[in-house]
């Protein structure tokens with residue numbers, strides 16, 4: 001692990017550096033807070049031992065700078081102070097230092113304090129990992145891996161705002177698998193799940209890099225098409241309809257049995273300068289999807 005030393009006194013700096021090297025740390029040396037801060041800004045260093053009194057930027061100012069900055073990783077700070085400066089320790093801890101050592105330091109104590117620091121950093125890393133995983137789970141549909149309704153909605157809301165500024169067209173496709181209940185009833189939920197995955201794979205294969213797909217609910221999906229007019233969206237929707245109707249899901253219990261599904265789609269578009277909320281846009285696409293259902297399913301309806 002890398003440790004950044006911040007110490008203006010050359011002899012102390014060398015002594016500290018040697019001790020840390022002997023303990024197996026890789027060491028970066030700086031002579032004041034300003035130099036240290038330049039290195040810390042990269043966000044890679046997480047363990048700092050800093051002297052208190054230094055020219056240009058002292059240990060207290062450095063500590064405050066680290067805590068006020070929005071660095072990617074937590075930085076564990078140990079402040080070094082002389083016996084005469086012991087009263088400063090509280091100020092240092094108040095400013096955000098994690099620990100302190102009094103000079104001259106005992107190498108074994110230094111080692112023990114650094115190990116505490118490493119433990120804290122390790123815990124922080126694990127917590128971060130768990131947090132990211134939870135965030136990921138909260139945003140994605142478990143079965144298909146695509147965005148869930150909430151994630152889709154927040155993405156689409158942000159895109160709609162951007163669209164308004166740039167005054168572009170934007171389209172939404174709502175689609176629903178026809179007679180999906182009978183798939184589940186006839187073949188069971190496992191096959192139903194496979195059919196959902198097949199639909200999602202076909203959707204993904206047909207969409208462009210910036211298009212987004214989300215699971216809106218049960219067998220209902222929503223597609224977001226930025227910079228896309230109604231005519232273009234209609235072509236995409238028709239292609240999705242044809243490709244999904246052609247996709248085949250092999251049924252494992254017999255050699256040549258396959259399952260095929262069809263979808264009904266509704267398309268709605270807006271231009272950026274039109275004052276239409278995301279909810280209304282989704283409602284329009286939804287309305288058209290139901291019209292497609294009512295008029296015989298396996299077809300596309302456009303909101304005009």
Ligand SMILES: [Mg+2]
Pocket residue numbers: 007008009051052053054
């Ligand atoms: Mg000093």
